[in-house]
Amino acid sequence: MLTRRRADGSLYTRRIATDAKLIQLASVSRTDTLARLSKHDRNHSDYLPSECLVYLLRAAVGDDDLRWFNAICSALMARCALNLRWAVNAGVLRDSEGVREDILSEFTLKISEALHEDPEQLDVFEVAFDLAFAALRTDRIRSEALRQRRQSTFNPQPTDADDDPDRWILALASDDGSDVVGLYGAEYEIFRKSVLAAINRLPAAEQEAISLRLQGWQISSEEADMNSIAKHCGVDERTVRNRIRSGVKRLIELTQAERP
Structure with missing residues (x-):
């Protein structure tokens, strides 16, 4: 009934x-x-x-x-x-x-x-x-x-000593996927959004270096009339790359921790 x-x-x-x-x-x-x-x-x-x-x-x-x-x-x-x-x-x-x-x-x-x-x-x-x-x-x-x-399987952290974490940051400029990150389509979109949101949680120096790089700024430049992240922050090229490297490592830890 x-x-x-x-x-x-x-x-x-x-x-x-x-x-x-x-x-x-x-x-x-x-x-x-x-x-x-x-x-x-x-x-x-x-x-x-x-x-x-x-x-x-x-x-x-x-x-x-x-x-x-x-x-x-x-x-x-x-x-x-x-x-x-x-x-x-x-x-x-x-x-x-x-x-x-x-x-x-x-x-x-x-x-x-x-x-x-x-x-x-x-x-x-x-x-x-x-x-x-x-x-x-x-x-x-x-x-x-x-x-x-x-929980997509990917390895965003550069493992090769000659691989620059800067490539990983630049990969996030793509709208539909990247070989560097190893994600495409909807998976990439979800991952990219989580990374971009996590940038705001980085220490100020790392956040600034990565944010400017995402905006297309050069890390350094020998040309006097061309601005760069190094000139803007008042540091040398090595320091900027170290900030990007440590920021990338921290971003990976933050985004991986959010995955169930």
């Missing part, structure tokens, strides 16, 4: 087609029903909407029939797994198989809690299963995509 209400106060109701299928099931044996549970082609005359499977799960719990419950649950999980094979792929997320397993585990837990603790949570699955599962799936995919962007 559906008990959940919509925002306008009306009770949730199943689709007419779903109720028609349930009426049919009332007149067939469990053996026949079990055979129909394995049908995945929605155009097949024996196909049972997932809403029917949710209804049968509730009935199995009410009858305290564990064997029948497990059969229905296995069929429902098989459908969800098939859905996730197409919805979660390696082209979108790393470790797509792990993400699929996490979504199935979350769905299983949600169904279990709804069956035994909060029946109203199950109403939405019995009324519009595809939409409810898609919402759960999409939330998990979005959160995982965000987590992976934040």
